[in-house]
Amino acid sequence: MSEIYDIGYRHYDGPRLGRGHTTRALTVHSLRGVFGLGRPARSKLVPFSLAAIMVLPAIVSIAIMALMRREGMSYSGFAVIMQAVLAIFLASQAPTVVAPDLRFRVLPLYLSRPVTITEYVGAKVVAMTVALYALIAVPLTLMFAGELLVDLPGPPRTKEYLGAMLTGLLLAVLLAAFGLAIASLTPRRGLGVASVIALYLLASASVPIMYSTLLSAGDEDAARWAWLINPFWLVDAVQVWVFGTTPNSEGGYPDGPVSFVIVVLLIAAAVAALALRYRKAASR
Amino acid sequence: MHILDTEGLTKRFPTVTALDGLTVTTGPGVTGLVGANGAGKSTLIKILLGLLPPTAGGARVLGLDVTTRGADIRRLVGYMPEHECLPPDVSATELVVHLARMSGLPRTAARERAADVLRHVGLAEERYRPIGGYSTGMKQRVKLAQALVHDPKLILLDEPTNGLDPRGRDEMLTLIRRIGAEFGISVLVTSHLLGELERVCDHVIVIDAGRLLRSSAIGEFTQATRSVTVEVDEGTQALADRLAELGHGVAPHGRMLLVEVTGPDTLDAIRDATADLGLCLIRLERGRQRIEDVFKETAGV
Ligand SMILES: Nc1ncnc2c1ncn2[C@@H]1O[C@H](COP(=O)(O)OP(=O)(O)OP(=O)(O)O)[C@@H](O)[C@H]1O
Numbered sequence A: 001m002s003e004i005y006d007i008g009y010r011h012y013d014g015p016r017l018g019r020g021h022t023t024r025a026l027t028v029h030s031l032r033g034v035f036g037l038g039r040p041a042r043s044k045l046v047p048f049s050l051a052a053i054m055v056l057p058a059i060v061s062i063a064i065m066a067l068m069r070r071e072g073m074s075y076s077g078f079a080v081i082m083q084a085v086l087a088i089f090l091a092s093q094a095p096t097v098v099a100p101d102l103r104f105r106v107l108p109l110y111l112s113r114p115v116t117i118t119e120y121v122g123a124k125v126v127a128m129t130v131a132l133y134a135l136i137a138v139p140l141t142l143m144f145a146g147e148l149l150v151d152l153p154g155p156p157r158t159k160e161y162l163g164a165m166l167t168g169l170l171l172a173v174l175l176a177a178f179g180l181a182i183a184s185l186t187p188r189r190g191l192g193v194a195s196v197i198a199l200y201l202l203a204s205a206s207v208p209i210m211y212s213t214l215l216s217a218g219d220e221d222a223a224r225w226a227w228l229i230n231p232f233w234l235v236d237a238v239q240v241w242v243f244g245t246t247p248n249s250e251g252g253y254p255d256g257p258v259s260f261v262i263v264v265l266l267i268a269a270a271v272a273a274l275a276l277r278y279r280k281a282a283s284r
Numbered sequence B: 001m002h003i004l005d006t007e008g009l010t011k012r013f014p015t016v017t018a019l020d021g022l023t024v025t026t027g028p029g030v031t032g033l034v035g036a037n038g039a040g041k042s043t044l045i046k047i048l049l050g051l052l053p054p055t056a057g058g059a060r061v062l063g064l065d066v067t068t069r070g071a072d073i074r075r076l077v078g079y080m081p082e083h084e085c086l087p088p089d090v091s092a093t094e095l096v097v098h099l100a101r102m103s104g105l106p107r108t109a110a111r112e113r114a115a116d117v118l119r120h121v122g123l124a125e126e127r128y129r130p131i132g133g134y135s136t137g138m139k140q141r142v143k144l145a146q147a148l149v150h151d152p153k154l155i156l157l158d159e160p161t162n163g164l165d166p167r168g169r170d171e172m173l174t175l176i177r178r179i180g181a182e183f184g185i186s187v188l189v190t191s192h193l194l195g196e197l198e199r200v201c202d203h204v205i206v207i208d209a210g211r212l213l214r215s216s217a218i219g220e221f222t223q224a225t226r227s228v229t230v231e232v233d234e235g236t237q238a239l240a241d242r243l244a245e246l247g248h249g250v251a252p253h254g255r256m257l258l259v260e261v262t263g264p265d266t267l268d269a270i271r272d273a274t275a276d277l278g279l280c281l282i283r284l285e286r287g288r289q290r291i292e293d294v295f296k297e298t299a300g301v
């Protein structure tokens, strides 16, 4: 036999934590959402499959190093080679971070609490960045650990590994800010997925066309600029500029910090777009 | 202490003035904020939360100025929006725990508080299921629970009875009464209907087109709402004459009559009069008149 006790209302007199705590909690909550943690199994399927695909080359690379005793995949080229997987991850998961709160008008429940728009948007961008960075950094680190264990002749490629880790972070920030800005424009998840993918395809497909057109016109300098249309080659150009790695593009990139300036401007534009979008959503 | 006070509070949108020089104060307990569509109720609540800057004038909540202390106000206040605001694919428990943490509660405290408030609002086993499958009544309870979870000093409820059937409405109103009386949390609750708030409020503020019509303790209102709507098939005039003859306060209201209830004998008199005149009684309803109608009747008094 069960009895129902009504013990009456109890007041809460425990601690009330500050902004740092709420922002961190929101970031972790959003990050769990990206990987479908705490959601039904089907929400985990896509993010974890893509994460597994990202790790595959690392495993193959370790096997090559161990069995064939020669250098595995290059660290600096990893993100460019795996760009399609990263783009699909961004397209499929960015909308899950921003769309539901906009579509179901959950935002007022946050803003009526001590959470500001800036903290909310910041938490979302950080969560998406961490997720993307995990996809890049975990395989890179696995490969590097493998290289150290296998103990190839010659010194380990430590500088290239660290350079790739730093460049990967820049790439993650750029992709996260941009993906979220685009996904936040539409409260519909499916449309968000399609928009991000369409934009990526456009940016990738147009590069070879522009490159070869400009090249056949004999303008080699202009042709190099074409690579910067695609975010993955754009960030690779930064890597080449900062760490002096081999370009992962045909014919290299324009010299100097121009690619870095473009990345910074793009991140600023995406964050501004997000801020505007949310300011508008908040005033509804 | 005043729970809230406003001073010449004005909010202009590009095309409308939503609040127009509103000066009003209210103390602890349950306060009703009554007004027709577009009267400015939701606008007032957003200003009180510090989310919308006033165009002119000022307001304070729990003694804190809305323009400078918004963040502090939002720490102490709970808010239940008028519109749907729940994501369908998470459970009530998950959502309320998360929002408790967004109010600054540590993880374990958030879990305990969420379980407590969900029980208080009457959500049992279903709280573990995704909200998408809930009835309107259950959704309203989740909205109320998230407003209470951080144990606020004051909650602002924007049309909590919206979309509920009569029974759901009664349960919601009972809950609001308990929150004010037993939980010791002050409540500002909005509605179109003075009649439904009459039961649960200590104080009522009536606004119309952003202006204050009246603000007073509930006792002074009962006169206005203690009336019934009577509708008969034909012979409305004859019935009105008869009731007036018998000394009852009668006012025509479209095709219906508003009859002031002075005691149980008023209802008997209406019944007898309709029977005597051989009229067909279609409706006899109390306490649910639209506030602006009631007010136009009594405003001149
Ligand atoms: N963001 C806004 N921009 C422009 N006008 C607005 C905005 N918000 C409210 N209004 C206008 O201000 C007036 C008051 O609106 P408000 O939502 O406060 O009324 P309300 O009393 O809550 O009405 P309801 O009962 O329909 O919820 C309305 O005329 C509305 O159209």
Ligand SMILES: [Mg+2]
Pocket (backbone or CB within 6 Å): B041, B042, B043, B082, B158
């Ligand atoms: Mg409203």
